[in-house]
Amino acid sequence: MDDFLAMRITVQGLLMNLAIRRRNLVPAICLTPAFALALAGCMRSSDFRPPTLAAPVAAEQVRRAMVARSPALTEEALPSAWWQLFGDAALTNLEAEASASNLDLQAAAARVDESRAQLGLANASRQPQVAADASYMRAGISQHSPMAVVGAPTSASNTWALGLEASWELDLWGHLRHLSESADANLQASAFGMASVKVSVAGDVARTYLLLRGTQTQITITEENRQIAEHLVQLADSRLQNGVATRFDVASSRADVASIEARLSQLHQQRDALMNALALLLGRPPRELDAQLSSASLPSMPQHLPIGVPSELAHDRPDILQAEARLRAAVADIGAAKADFYPRISLTGNLGVQAFDRTDLGSWSSRQFAFGPILYLPIFQGGRLERNLELSEARHRLAGIAYQQTVLKAWHEVDDALNAYSTELKRHEQLQEALTQNQTALDVAQRGYQQGTADFTSVLVARRSLLASQGELVDCATASALSVVSLYRALGGGWSPELLGASTVERSRS
Known part of the structure; x- marks a missing residue:
């Protein structure tokens, strides 16, 4: 930082000296770009170093143990269209339609377009700017103005002008380059954000669909139990008429039917809500x-679940890649804030013609031109540059913390999901045994x-115990x-790097 301040003081001292010695102003301006180029060689690009986290050793040991005792889990490459593992054509069709028509995905795609346009604006600032201008003006001065006193004509006259103007900032200290790098990183962050939305939408569609199929299976089981309950009502009525049963038996059987019908009403409401949730997705x-989603059975569990290897998690989770891209953008913003302390040099020029009469615009004597460098040096900004640098550094720290949170959250989510998968498999075996025993009872x-x-x-x-076992088994199958x-x-x-395009996925930077 001391070297950084020294360079600023050196440049400021040089320019103050130039301002004092006006006789040498033109040669000095010619030498200033050369000096600036030499000074620019001392500038270094901001280094990008993502934060490091301690490896989840204990969680990895548990993961290896789960993979070893679960034949379905393998370390093969993670499939992008993982929902096809269920072998359900309806689910596959819903996922395909959601990827094309989901409004959250459309909004994410629009944010990518927005970031791409911002990158284009940042890159445009690094290119030479050329513009054409044409003007016409009729003007006259007051007879009592100072110019009229010294002999300037007071009659109105026309002025015609045509020309070209050009300018180009040399960007010696990388201010514009860092802004372009920040915009490019933000574009990548938007693209990975769209991939995160795709993962979320694919998961929401599959989750809602499986809940719907589980509810429909519950409805089927409950309707079968209602038929059994109605048969028991008829049996109780017959036994009451024959004098071998009491009114308690009849009342209990009818109450059981009413309870089942109430349960069916609740299940129908859940089914309709889940169908509407899918429609919204x-x-x-x-x-x-x-x-389209009439009653169907719950899909069977996949027999093969490729889950990849832990080292690939950082490249398979788009939210981690998005956090990394935002961290790169924050680093580039720091570089731009540091370069803002240094002078800016622009080459400007114009070429055109000007005349009092429009017919004289084609005359060689009407030509005019100007060319020269423009140097801008911030001397006193009221602390704006320092605060802008502090702001960029604070945002960099926040981006680093967000990156660590995202990675840590990913590790926890994977561990929780593997634990839930293993637990539900064990629970399913136990509930299956309970169902068999309740059916026998x-x-x-x-x-x-x-x-x-x-x-x-x-x-x-016995019948209520069987109904409860059936419901729990369906719930367990759904939970599995x-x-x-x-x-x-x-x-x-649920996403593929190839879908983002080569311009938005640059893993070599990490």
């Missing part, structure tokens, strides 16, 4: 997917009730499928 009005209770060796209460208890969705969402599945 696809950018459609409510109820447009009702016919219900069969025994129904035979006993028909033979008169058991009361109706035992039948109701959702754990796969969470896993691929945590791993960053």
